[in-house]
């Protein structure tokens with residue numbers, strides 16, 4: 548693995564870098580990156596938009612011709628976000644779905660710079676079959692996964708919270724590398740929690756620890 552990035556990323560600086568329809572077309576496997584995945588319509592583009600404050604970015608990934616495999620966005624020279632294709636999309640021919648599946652599995656297993664995956668699931672339909680496949684592949688690669696239960700505004704507070712607890716309990720049984728949170732792009736809620744997870748994945752921990760110490764010592768000052 549290459550040297551750890553020493554700067555906390557600024558998600559508002561995300562810029563479209565390149566698309567890859569095959570793994571060989573990915574940018575050099577240096578620095579650190581985080582992938583975004585989920586069923587089509589789970590709210591992946593809306594979450595990326597909310598995080599980066601840039602409506603055009605994730606739309607880029609939906610532009611015909613760019614929907615193939617991976618879309619890379621740079622945050623800095625050595626930090627990237629990667630948008631994986633939405634799965635379960637009925638209009639994609641079976642042959643292409645199989646090819647995507649194979650390539651995504653390879654990407655998750657082989658990509659050295661990949662630090663973690665954000666997995667979007669509609670809070671009304673969490674843990675569908677292919678969500679579980681993605682979780683299994685990530686566990687096999689010992690890669691952390693952060694689940695966003697999206698469109699949390701579609702449920703009242705109580706049911707949203709109980710879905711969160713159920714999904715957390717089920718995933719905790721399977722892996723200690725999985726975390727789960729509620730998210731709503733519509734209400735702009737859940738962003739600080741998401742940024743904190745991404746910061747930890749994309750930044751050398753000693754940098755974040757130092758920053759925390761500075762904050763702590765400020766807090767302790769008279």
Ligand code: GDP
Nearest residue numbers: 586587588589590591592593633698731732733
């Ligand atoms: P993608 O296919 O996973 O990229 O999903 P999109 O981000 O395009 O969202 C799919 C649909 O869900 C769109 O109609 C969005 O407006 C809607 N949506 C996305 N996020 C939210 C949310 O937080 N709340 C609500 N109520 N709708 C959302």
